[in-house]
Amino acid sequence: MKIYLIDGNAYFYRSFHAIRVLANSKGIPTNAVFGFVGLLFKLIFELKAKAVVAVFDSKEPTDRHSYYPQYKANRPPMPEELIIQVSIIKDFLKALSVKILQIAGVEADDIIGTIANNFYKEGHEILILSGDKDFFQLVNDRIKIYDSQKDTILDSKYVIEKYSLEPLKIVDLMALTGDSIDNIPGVKGIGEKRATELIRDFSDIDNLINRISEIRNNRIKRLIQENVDNIRLSKRLSQINCNVSIKISLDEIMVDRIDWDELKRLITEYELRSFIKYLPFDDNKLKVSIINDERMLINFLFDNHINTGVKA
Numbered sequence: 001m002k003i004y005l006i007d008g009n010a011y012f013y014r015s016f017h018a019i020r021v022l023a024n025s026k027g028i029p030t031n032a033v034f035g036f037v038g039l040l041f042k043l044i045f046e047l048k049a050k051a052v053v054a055v056f057d058s059k060e061p062t063d064r065h066s067y068y069p070q071y072k073a074n075r076p077p078m079p080e081e082l083i084i085q086v087s088i089i090k091d092f093l094k095a096l097s098v099k100i101l102q103i104a105g106v107e108a109d110d111i112i113g114t115i116a117n118n119f120y121k122e123g124h125e126i127l128i129l130s131g132d133k134d135f136f137q138l139v140n141d142r143i144k145i146y147d148s149q150k151d152t153i154l155d156s157k158y159v160i161e162k163y164s165l166e167p168l169k170i171v172d173l174m175a176l177t178g179d180s181i182d183n184i185p186g187v188k189g190i191g192e193k194r195a196t197e198l199i200r201d202f203s204d205i206d207n208l209i210n211r212i213s214e215i216r217n218n219r220i221k222r223l224i225q226e227n228v229d230n231i232r233l234s235k236r237l238s239q240i241n242c243n244v245s246i247k248i249s250l251d252e253i254m255v256d257r258i259d260w261d262e263l264k265r266l267i268t269e270y271e272l273r274s275f276i277k278y279l280p281f282d283d284n285k286l287k288v289s290i291i292n293d294e295r296m297l298i299n300f301l302f303d304n305h306i307n308t309g310v311k312a
Contacts, residue, residue, distance in 0.1 A: 001250060003119050004049050004146070005112050007130030008056040008100075012036050012089055014131060016082045024271040032085040034272060037092050039129070039148055044096060044255055045278050051253045054093050055111045056086075056102040064107070064237055071237060074183045092266055097257040099248070106244055109134055113240035115248060116143050124250075127153065134174070137240060139167040164196050172204045175235035184237045187227045194220065205231055 015035025022031040043049040064071045093100050101111055109132070116126045120143055127146040128135050135145055136159045145154040159167045176195035178186020190198075198220070202208040208215075209228055215221040224231070260280065267275050 001051055002049070002125045002127065003051045003250075003253065004043055004053070005115060005126060005128045006039070006052065006054040007108060007112060007128070007132065007135075008054045008089075009108055010130045010132055011039060012082065012086060015039075016079070016085070024269070028088075028270065029081040029085060030088070030270050030272065032082055033088050033092070033270060036089045037272065037275065040092065040096055040098065041275055041278050042148065044098075044258075050255060051250060052255050053099045053101055053115060053248075053253050055108045055115075056100070057108045058102055058104045058106065060105040062105055062107045063241075068233060068237060070183055072182050075181070088266075088270065092263070095259045095262040095266060097255050097259070099253040101246075101248075103244070103246065110241040110244050111246065113138055113242040114244040114246055117242040118248075119250075122250075133170065134179075134238060134240060136163070136167050137170040137238075138242075163192075165199055169199050169204065171235055171238050171240075172199050174238040175205045175231050178234055179238065182237070184234050185227075185230045186234045187223050187231060189223050190220065205235055 012032045012035075015038075016032035019031040019035050021029070022034055023029050040052075043052060062071075090100060101115075102108075103111060112128060112130075112135070116128060116138055119126055120140070124142070126143045128138070128143070129146050129148055136154075139145065139154070139156050139159055141156070146152075147154055156167055159165070159170065163170065163173065165173060173192070173195050174184065174186070176187050176190050176198065177192050178184045178188075187195075198208055198215075199205075202211060202214075208224065209231065212221060212224055215224060264279055267273075267279070
């Protein structure tokens with residue numbers, strides 16, 4: 001069985017920033033909803049996905065915050081326009097019978113890693129949907145990354161070609177380079193190219209630290225010596241925990257109970273006209289609010305492939 005695991009936070013942020021300002025006639029923002037729901041419909045109705053899980057971060061501090069309070073401290077608060085849309089996205093997920101997982105104090109990455117690892121042991125193929133390179137550390141023969149934008153599967157070969165390292169070594173790479181998005185320190189002054197060379201030469205950061213005297217470049221040697229604690233901390237922060245206490249069966253994540261009436265209601269309420277085609281109704285038409293704005297009219301015509309003579 002092919003199982004799709006969606007990094008919910010990564011995708012609603014991606015949609016929110018990638019799509020132009022979009023709202024229904026009541027002024028409710030729908031740009032993140034449009035992008036996220038478009039992904040869901042592609043998975044379920046075009047790729048015929050049978051098993052899907054959407055995983056979200058919780059508001060509570062995680063284990064990583066307990067030993068590094070600055071973790072993700074540089075991230076701005078979620079915009080109000082996005083907060084409104086998260087609950088709408090979850091309504092669509094429920095209507096599509098997609099399993100939602102969110103555990104207080106547990107990061108979505110760790111939930112995804114654990115589920116992927118558990119289903120891998122059962123012999124399934126897992127496709128993780130996320131733009132975060134952290135997940136490359138999980139890639140193996142049956143755990144892969146699905147790039148929905150390029151409709152491409154990223155496997156071990158891709159990781160090796162891109163980083164010149166095996167997937168398992170990505171966490172060692174991040175221990176040296178850090179991650180500005182998550183506020184993981186790494187070693188300032190060591191970029192990805194130099195970090196890759198060090199990991200290839202010494203295999204992992206433990207060997208690197210134990211064999212500092214063998215580093216030929218004096219500047220790099222000094223940086224490693226001065227940042228041993230930061231390197232170890234950064235690896236711990238970057239390592240995905242695949243042993244979260246959670247059990248979930250294949251039956252629980254099957255997409256087999258779609259609530260078509262609720263789906264129709266949501267599409268109608270938020271005026272997501274381009275998704276009407278996925279509904280199994282005879283006339284395939286829905287009543288929508290009166291279009292009283294020129295831009296909304298143009299959007300509607302483009303969504304329904306009607307020639308307007310106007311360039312997008």
